[in-house]
Amino acid sequence: MSHIEKYRQYFTKDFLMGPNSFRLLDELLQRKPWNTPFGRTLDLGCGMAMTSLFLANETDAKQVYAFDLWVSATENYARVRERHLEDKIIPIHGDAMDMPFAQGYFDTAVSVDAYHYFGCGEGIFSQNVLPYVKKGGCVLIAVPGLKEQPQGDLKTLFEEWAEGDDAELFKTPDWWKAYLEKECADQCEIIVREAACFDLAWQEWFDSGHAYGARDKEFLDRGLNQVLDFVLMYVRKK
Numbered sequence: 001m002s003h004i005e006k007y008r009q010y011f012t013k014d015f016l017m018g019p020n021s022f023r024l025l026d027e028l029l030q031r032k033p034w035n036t037p038f039g040r041t042l043d044l045g046c047g048m049a050m051t052s053l054f055l056a057n058e059t060d061a062k063q064v065y066a067f068d069l070w071v072s073a074t075e076n077y078a079r080v081r082e083r084h085l086e087d088k089i090i091p092i093h094g095d096a097m098d099m100p101f102a103q104g105y106f107d108t109a110v111s112v113d114a115y116h117y118f119g120c121g122e123g124i125f126s127q128n129v130l131p132y133v134k135k136g137g138c139v140l141i142a143v144p145g146l147k148e149q150p151q152g153d154l155k156t157l158f159e160e161w162a163e164g165d166d167a168e169l170f171k172t173p174d175w176w177k178a179y180l181e182k183e184c185a186d187q188c189e190i191i192v193r194e195a196a197c198f199d200l201a202w203q204e205w206f207d208s209g210h211a212y213g214a215r216d217k218e219f220l221d222r223g224l225n226q227v228l229d230f231v232l233m234y235v236r237k238k
Contacts, residue, residue: 003058010050013210017047018113019230020204023197024142025051025112028232029059033191036138037107042067044096044129045114049076049089055110056088065106066091067099068114097128104134116143116169126183133237141233142195146170150227158227161219173231180235188235195230 007022038061043052045068052066066076066089076091094100096118109129111119119125125139133139149172150158159167171179177192184190195201202225206217220228 006057007050007054011204011208013208013213015048015050016205016208016210016213018205018212019144019201020197021047021051021112022054023201023204024195024230025054025110026058027195027197028110028112028140028142031193031232032138032140033234034138034189034236036140037136039063039107040105041065042101042106042109042132044109044111045069045117046076046091047071047114049079049091051110051112052076052080052089052091053083053085056085061088061108064089065101067094067096069093069095097124099128099132101132103131106133107137109133109137109139111139111141111143113143115141116145116171120169120171120179123183125180130184130188130235130237135237137237139233139235139237141231141235143176143231143233144170145176145229145231146172146227147194147229148172148227154223154227157219157222157224161216161224170228171231173229176231176233180233184235184237188237191234193232193234195232198225198228198230201230 004026038059041061041064043064043066046052046066049066052064055061055064073091073093080086080089173192180190205213
């Protein structure tokens with residue numbers, strides 16, 4: 001059994017909050033370009049802490065800090081205790097713009113399907129995220145994005161799907177690379193890639209039974225899959 005198959009019981013509407021985060025995280029880890037230290041790991045925007053569960057089990061992390069604004073630490077702690085991981089996963093409720101950690105505290109920070117909600121602004125990565133990772137540590141990010149800026153009917157379809165300001169959160173790999181280089185090229189190595197698991201991550205979301213999954217399928221079937229993408233980002237602090 002491949003390691004991701006162990007998590008298939010969670011590919012349901014009760015645990016998924018969008019395209020399969022297990023699938024995205026698995027590819028993010030499999031394709032990392034460096035030998036990444038996971039000793040003390042921050043799972044930034046962990047949602048229901050399912051990515052934290054994966055990190056705790058599938059890396060050499062000694063502690064995973066499951067940090068989220070939308071899901072309470074108490075809810076996540078209950079899920080962590082059910083899986084007997086309370087000694088490895090530490091749930092914290094908080095805002096990524098004001099994290100309660102010491103600078104240089106983490107070996108690695110990971111963020112799956114969350115960073116684009118708060119991290120596109122100038123100075124956010126360099127001032128609010130990177131300082132918490134120690135020298136030699138890494139930041140690994142997976143976000144939904146765009147292959148290219150949609151035009152014409154696809155632009156109309158995309159804006160109808162994304163609903164208002166959310167359309168501004170979807171960026172191309174080139175945009176993300178330029179953003180990170182402007183933020184920290186002087187002190188970091190940066191690699192940006194397109195994810196290969198696009199079809200599978202979406203299909204597992206469609207199959208989850210979630211009402212939003214059914215809505216998303218309708219839009220992707222109408223052509224939105226031509227422009228959407230997943231972007232993998234790797235930053236290593238020199």
